[in-house]
Amino acid sequence: MKYQPAIMSASLGRAWLHNLNYKIDQAAKAGFKGIEIFYEDLEYAARESSGQETPSAEHILSAADRAHEACQAQGLEVIGLQPFLFYEGLKDREQHARLIEKMKLWLQIAKQLSTNTIQIPANFLPAEQLTDDLDIIAADLRQLADMGAAENPVVRFAYENLCWSTYIDTWEKLWEVVKRVDRPNFGMCLDTFNIAGRVWADPADPTGKTPNADADLKLSLERMVAEVDLAKVFYIQVVDAERMESPLVPGHPFHVDGQPARMSWSRNARTFMYEEDRGAYLPVEDVARTIIHGLGYEGYVSMELFSRTMAEPGQHVPDEHAARGIAAWKKFQQRLQLE
Template sequence: MPTGTVPTGTPAAGTARLSLATVCVSGTLEDKLAAAATAGFDGVEIFAPDLLADPGSPAAIGARCRDLGLSVDLYQPLRDIDSTDPDRFAANLRRADATFEVMAGLGADTVLVCSSVSPDAVDPAADADLLAAQLHTLAARAHERGLRIAYEALAWGRHVDTWDASWDAVRAADHPALGLCLDSFHVLARGSDPAPIAEVPGGKLFFLQLADARELSMDVLSWSRHHRLFPGQGGFDLPAFLAPVLAAGYAGPLSLEVFNDVFRQSDPVRTAVDARRSLIALAEATALAGAGTDPVATAAPSLDGTAFVELTAGPELGRVLRALGFSRTGVHRTKQVERFEQGGARLLVNAAGTGSGAVAAIAVESPDPDASARRAARLCASPVPRATGPGEAEFAEIPAPDGTALFLCRTSGDAGPDATHGPPWPHDFVGVDEAPAPGTGITGIDHVGLTQPYDAFDEAVLFHRAVLGLDPVGDGEYAAPFGLVRSRALADPRRRVRLALTVSVLRRGDWSPAVADPQYVALACDDVLATAAAARAAGVPLLAVPANYHDDLAARLDLPAGTVAAYRELGVLHDRDAHGDYLQVCTELLGGRLFLALVQRTGTHDGHGWPDAPVRMAAHRRSRLARG
C-alpha cells in the first residue's frame, strides 16, 4: 500500500471514536468490514443495500463485526416514513418494525431516518403537529426495543431540507429516543450556517456524518450521490462545521458517509486508510481552531524548501543538466546516484533506474525530521525502512499515493557522532574533482508537477495536505488534447514547497497519447529569456511552440514585437492574471515522461501554467512522434 498501513498505537481523533459507512468503499460487505478493521476504525455504519447482498443473517454480520473489533454504530437508511395517508404511514411503521429486527441482530442501537422525498410527505408548514405525532410514534416504537431514531434532513427533502427544519421537527415530536443526525454535506451544500448548532442540546445530537466536496454547479442530489469526498479533499470548511457540533456536547463517533464513484471502484483497504487519515486531520484542524482534542499532537513542519528531487533517467539527463548550467557536485557513497546543483536547485540522477525518465523522490527540508516522521505515522502514513550504508543519513521515507518517495530531511547541520538528528543528507555524497559550471541563472526549484493515477488524485491531495501541512492554492479543470484534466496545486504558507497535481478526469480507453502521465520539475529563474537563450545555445532540446499560440498571445497581451520574437525563438509560454505573470520554457521529453521547465514569476502570480498546458501537451506529443 503506497501510503503505508496504520501503525500500532496510532491515536484516534482525540477521545472520539471513528466510524466508516460501508457505502464509502468498494466490494462486498465482507470486503468493506475487513477494510474498516484493517484501517483502524472503531465502528461502521452499515448501509442496507450492503446487508441485503450479504448471505449472512444480521446476527452473523453483527458477530463478524465484533470479531473484527468493530461496533455497528448506525444502520441506514429508513426512508420516507411520514405520510399524509394514514394507511401508508401504517405500512411504513410495519417496515420500521422489520428494520428494528435487523438492528437487533446487528447489535445496532441507532437507525438513520431521512426526511421524506415522497409526494405524500407531511409538510410541517401545513401540519407541523402531524409530522411531530408521526415521528413521536416512530420513536416510541424504537424506544420499546431500546433503540434510537436519528432524524436527518436531506438537502433535497420534499419539505424538510435544512438541519434547522429537522431540529424543529425533533423538538416538536419531543421523545427521548428521537434526535438529530447531522450530515456536513446536507448542511454545507445548502449554504446553511452551522454556528447555531452549538445551541442544540448535546443529548439531542444522536449521530454525525462527515463529508467534503468540491464546489460544483449541479443539482444537489447528483452532487451528493457521486461527488462527495473525504474531509480535506474538497472545499468545505469542515472545522467550522465540526466546532459547533463539539461545542454543543456531541459525544458520539466521527463518522464518514461519502458517496464517490472513484472510491467505490478502488482498493477498499487503501480507501479506508485514506478515510481514517481524513478524520484525524480534520480533528487536528478543528482543535487548532479551538474545539476538541488534537489527535496528532505534532505540528506540521515549517518547511524550509525542497531539499532535492531525485530523477530516474538515462545518460541524456546528465548531459542536459550540464547544458543547463548545473554542476556535478557529488556521487553517492553506495548507490548509483549523482548530485547536480545550481543556485538552490539540487537534482539527483539515479542511474540505477529503468531508463524511463520519472520523478522518483521529493525531499523536503524539515527542521525536525524525526518529529515530522512521527506526525506522518499518526496520520496513517508510516515511514518505510530505507537501505543505508555505514555512516549514511537516516531520514524518513514515506511512499506517496502515486508511488513517489517523500523524504523528510535536513541539508545542513551537525554531521558528527553526537548530532541530534544524525548527519544531513549531503553527507551521503562524496565530492567530485570537477570545475563548477558557470550556471545559466537557475535559482532553485519552483515546484514539481506530478500526474496522478486515476484512483489516487484525491488521496494525494489529502496525503500532502495532512503529512506536510500544505494548503490548496489553486484548482481547476482544462480541456487537454486527450481529454479533460483536473488540477490542484498545494503549497506551504511561505511558498517554499509547491506541488502541482493533475489527473485525467475519465479513464482512458485503448487509444492514448504519445506522452502518458507526464512529470516535470519547474526550475526557478529571474530572467527566463536569458536562461532559456543560454540553455538553447548549449544544446538543451527546448520544446517548440506553434506560431499560432504566439500570434494569439501578442494580440491578448499587447506585447512588444521584440518580446514576441524572443518568445517564438525560445518557445516561451506566458500566463498573466491580475497578480502577475508566469513565464515558462519547457524541454522536450527526457526519457519516457519527464521534462524540465524554466519558470519565472512576476508580482504575486501563484499559478502553475495550466492555461497553457493544452498547448504544451500537444507540442510534447508532436516532439515525441517526430523523434520516434
C-alpha cells in the first residue's frame, strides 16, 4: 500500500480523561493502520500505574512498553512519538543541556515503542527567550540529529512549523532550517493546518483570511514543488479548522492573554478534513494535493486533531473522534485517488 491512515493518540481524547489503551483499541477498530503516540499519554499512564505525581523514567518506559504491546495486539504501527517541545534556539543554555538529557530518555522511549521517528514542533516560547539566529537553531537541531544517528536503529527527527511558532512559522522557514541541519535523519512533518493556517488564514481577522490569501498560498505551494526534496518529508498530517464566527481577539471565548490567536484557535477549533458542518474552511486539500501529487509523497497520512471536543469526559469521545477521523480519511482517499 502506498498510503496508510494514521491518527495521533491525543486526537482521540485528553490523557487525563481517556485511557490510552482504549484510544488505541478505538483507532484500530475504526480502521487506522498507524498511530502517533503523544508523550503526555505515556506520562499519564505512568502516573496512574505508579501512583507517583512525577513518574520515574522507568515507569514511563514501562508505560511505553505496554502501549507498544497494545498497538501490536491491534495491528497498529507507531509512526512517531511527539511532541518534543521548546528545545531549539534557547538563550538559556542550561535549559538546553537539561533538554539534551531529556532527549536521552525519549530515544529510549522510541525504542520501546518500536518507532524510528520523534517529532519536534518549532519553538513557540516568547521571543525574549529565543534567538532568531538560524545557524544557532540549526546547530541545536543538528545535535539531536547526531544523537539519533548514533542509535541502532537510527532515530529520525521530523521538524514541524507551527503557524504560531515564534520564528519558524512557515514551511519555507522550516525548509531553510532543515537544509542547514543537513543530516539524513533530520526532515519535516508537513501539516496542512499549519501551512494554510499561516499563509492563508487569520482567525483574528473578520474575514478569517490574510490579505492576498489565495494568491499567496498559490505562490507558496508552487515554491514547495520547486524547492522541497521529497526525501526530507518524513510524514504528513492532514487537518482543517473552524472559521471563527467573530474575530479571535480579546473578549472571544478562546482568547488567552499573551497567547497568539492562531495557537488559541489551534487548541480549540481544529476539525478533521471535510467537516464543513463543523465550520471547516481552510484550503487544506490544495496543500495536501501539492504534497502528494506535486512532490510525490507516499506513506502515512496522519489525521491529527486538537479541539475542545477532546476535553469532554466519557468513552464516546474516543469512539466519535475515531469515527470522524476515518470518515475524513476515506473521503480524502477518494478525492485524491489514493491507492
